[in-house]
Amino acid sequence: MKNRGKLAFQFHAISKGSPFKIPLMSSTVTAGFPSPADDHLDLPIDLNEYLVKHPAATFYVRVQGDSMDDAGIHQGDLLIVDRAEPYTMGSIVLAVLDGEFTVKKLMKKNDSLYLLSSNTAYHPIKIETETDFKVWGVVTYIVHGPL
Numbered sequence: 001m002k003n004r005g006k007l008a009f010q011f012h013a014i015s016k017g018s019p020f021k022i023p024l025m026s027s028t029v030t031a032g033f034p035s036p037a038d039d040h041l042d043l044p045i046d047l048n049e050y051l052v053k054h055p056a057a058t059f060y061v062r063v064q065g066d067s068m069d070d071a072g073i074h075q076g077d078l079l080i081v082d083r084a085e086p087y088t089m090g091s092i093v094l095a096v097l098d099g100e101f102t103v104k105k106l107m108k109k110n111d112s113l114y115l116l117s118s119n120t121a122y123h124p125i126k127i128e129t130e131t132d133f134k135v136w137g138v139v140t141y142i143v144h145g146p147l
Contacts, residue, residue: 058082059083082140094136094139096136112126
C-alpha cells in the first residue's frame, strides 16, 4: 500500500440551534509594536455568520495526521468544509479516495490530476482513470487548536 499520509476525521454538522455569540472588541489589535488597549467591546458576533457561507452544505471536521502541516493544517485543527463551494486547481479539498477521506491540495499537471500533500514525507497521488475519486468539499477555513 502506498504511503498517502492518511488523515482520520471526526465530522460535525453545523447546528441550526441558538447561535453561540462571542463579544467582539471594537478595536483591532496590532501584531507588532503594542498600542494602548481599548476597554470597549462591540456587539457579540456569531462566528458561523462569518465562517459559514452555505449552512446546509457546510460541516466541521477535525484533523488527525501530519500530511498537510506545511499548509498550516495540523493535527487537532478543525476544518470548515463547504460542499457547495466550487473547487479550482490549487484548492485544498476534502476528497474521497478509494473509499477513504483525505485532505489535500488539488492540482493538474500535463492533463493529469494530482492530490498533493503539504509535507515532503508524502508523495503526490496521481488520480488514475481506475481510481475511485471524488471531491467532497472545499476547505474554506482552518480553526487551529490551543497554542
